[in-house]
Amino acid sequence: xxxxxxxxxxxxxxxxxxxxxxxxxxxxxxxxxxxxxxxxxxxxxxxxxxxxxxxxxxxxxxxxxxxxxxxxxxxxxxxxxxxxxxxxxxxxxxxxxxxxxxxxxxxxxxxxxxxxxxxxxxxxxxxxxxxxxxxxxxxxxxxxxxxxxxxxxxxxxxxxxxxxxxxxxxxxxxxxxxxxxxxxxxxxxxxxxxxxxxxxxxxxxxxxxxxxxxxxxxxxxxxxxxxxxxxxxxxxxxxxxxxxxxxxxxxxxxxxxxxxxxxxxxxxxxxxxxxxxxxxxxxxxxxxxxxxxxxxxxxxxxxxxxxxxxxxxxxxxxxxxxxxxxxxxxxxxxxxxxxxxxxxxxxxxxxxxxxxxxxxxxxxxxxxxxxxxxxxxxxxxxxxxxxxxxxxxxx
Ligand SMILES: Nc1ncnc2c1ncn2[C@@H]1O[C@H](COP(=O)(O)OP(=O)(O)OP(=O)(O)O)[C@@H](O)[C@H]1O
Numbered sequence: 245x246x247x248x249x250x251x252x253x254x255x256x257x258x259x260x261x262x263x264x265x266x267x268x269x270x271x272x273x274x275x276x277x278x279x280x281x282x283x284x285x286x287x288x289x290x291x292x293x294x295x296x297x298x299x300x301x302x303x304x305x306x307x308x309x310x311x312x313x314x315x316x317x318x319x320x321x322x323x324x325x326x327x328x329x330x331x332x333x334x335x336x337x338x339x340x341x342x343x344x345x346x347x348x349x350x351x352x353x354x355x356x357x358x359x360x361x362x363x364x365x366x367x368x369x370x371x372x373x374x375x376x377x378x379x380x381x382x383x384x385x386x387x388x389x390x391x392x393x394x395x396x397x398x399x400x401x402x403x404x405x406x407x408x409x410x411x412x413x414x415x416x417x418x419x420x421x422x423x424x425x426x427x428x429x430x431x432x433x434x435x436x437x438x439x440x441x442x443x444x445x446x447x448x449x450x451x452x453x454x455x456x457x458x459x460x461x462x463x464x465x466x467x468x469x470x471x472x473x474x475x476x477x478x479x480x481x482x483x484x485x486x487x488x489x490x491x492x493x494x495x496x497x498x499x500x501x502x503x504x505x506x507x508x509x510x511x512x513x514x515x516x517x518x519x520x521x522x523x524x525x526x527x528x529x530x531x532x533x534x535x536x537x538x539x540x541x542x543x544x545x546x547x548x549x550x551x552x553x554x555x556x557x558x559x560x561x562x563x564x565x566x567x568x569x570x571x572x573x574x575x576x577x578x579x580x581x582x583x584x585x586x587x588x589x590x591x592x593x594x595x596x597x598x599x600x601x602x603x604x605x606x607x608x609x610x611x612x613x614x615x616x617x618x619x620x621x622x623x624x625x626x627x628x629x630x631x632x633x634x635x636x637x638x639x
Contacts, residue, residue, distance in 0.1 A: 247271045249357035250366045254296030256434040257368030259303040260423045261414040263430055274304040274311040277353055279320040302433045316352055323347040329458045335540035336621025337517040346402040364412045371397040372416035384408035386571050388630040391419040398591045401625040401635035402569055461511040464543035467504030469555055476554040490608040493560035499537050499546045510545050513538045519617025557614040563607045563636030570634040577602035585626040589618055
């Protein structure tokens with residue numbers, strides 16, 4: 245009998261995943277991980293992990309499977325929390341959920357599971373695993389969940405073949421309502437529990453509060469850039485190569501205080517991200533202000549009015565070679581090659597038509613339609629039909 249360790253989060257999805265595996269005849273072990281140091285969460289005077297671990301325990305009892313808790317808060321702090329602070333400090337916007345899957349659930353956690361004699365690690369993610377054979381070799385595929393509303397493959401976009409080979413996603417063929425129905429039929433305590441917003445990080449602690457723990461406030465100015473500013477209408481240079489053109493299209497406009505007018509003050513450019521609308525506390529504009537750029541060096545925030553402001557849009561983005569990741573290693577491009585794909589630059593964004601262009605020093609994603617709020621530090625994933633084949637960090 246194959247042994248599976250299920251990451252039991254105390255939520256409905258992983259509860260049903262555990263139930264389904266048991267039904268399928270696996271020997272199932274439930275494992276809850278504690279990610280948070282108590283002193284990291286007490287900022288909002290909550291202790292969320294205690295309630296969740298208790299629910300996980302109750303589900304394991306109900307299903308009659310062994311259950312354990314592991315404390316991974318040290319590793320989580322080192323690999324996720326510190327990275328978060330560092331990225332924000334440098335003006336980038338990281339995605340802790342993608343990192344948590346690559347570094348914690350399918351690494352540290354997976355190693356513990358394997359040391360318990362497990363053949364597989366299962367989670368309650370809405371995605372599927374496929375296999376195909378190529379040149380006599382077995383290749384693993386990361387496929388979208390059947391429930392288009394809930395597809396969580398984006399969060400797993402950094403997994404390797406090795407990690408996928410040992411992963412199981414038991415609820416990927418189901419929709420959320422079906423999962424809830426199964427939980428209710430089985431009388432699992434998590435059947436009606438609220439969704440955790442799909443964020444292993446921000447769901448527990450509010451981001452601004454969290455960032456203020458380590459990043460000191462530093463007052464700076466908010467500038468507004470008019471939609472008809474000459475930076476948007478300057479004539480395009482003549483390009484001598486496609487690479488030069490893509491570099492131009494992916495480039496951030498270097499705003500300076502002279503380009504705009506002061507409309508307010510902020511408490512630190514490192515707290516903010518491109519595309520953000522809330523938290524600026526600037527009133528009196530005809531349309532709401534959106535952040536179009538932040539500059540942590542000069543501690544300035546640049547904004548524009550309305551979600552159609554030209555400063556929000558770009559047609560291309562760049563990924564450094566060291567940050568290009570192919571789940572389907574067999575499809576990796578060589579310099580000079582291109583591939584037509586569908587891409588997204590954030591969780592739940594509808595897939596966008598784009599072309600990958602691989603060059604010596606990195607990869608460009610060139611979109612058919614200009615994209616709003618392409619944000620440094622976030623992940624872009626690329627897809628062929630319902631398969632997520634690769635991803636990268638936006639530079
Ligand atoms: N603290 C944890 N301990 C063990 N596994 C976890 C934990 N948190 C998340 N996981 C695993 O990762 C999966 C995805 O986590 P996420 O936080 O996105 O929750 P979710 O989609 O709301 O799922 P759930 O309803 O199971 O909480 C979970 O289904 C679970 O298998």
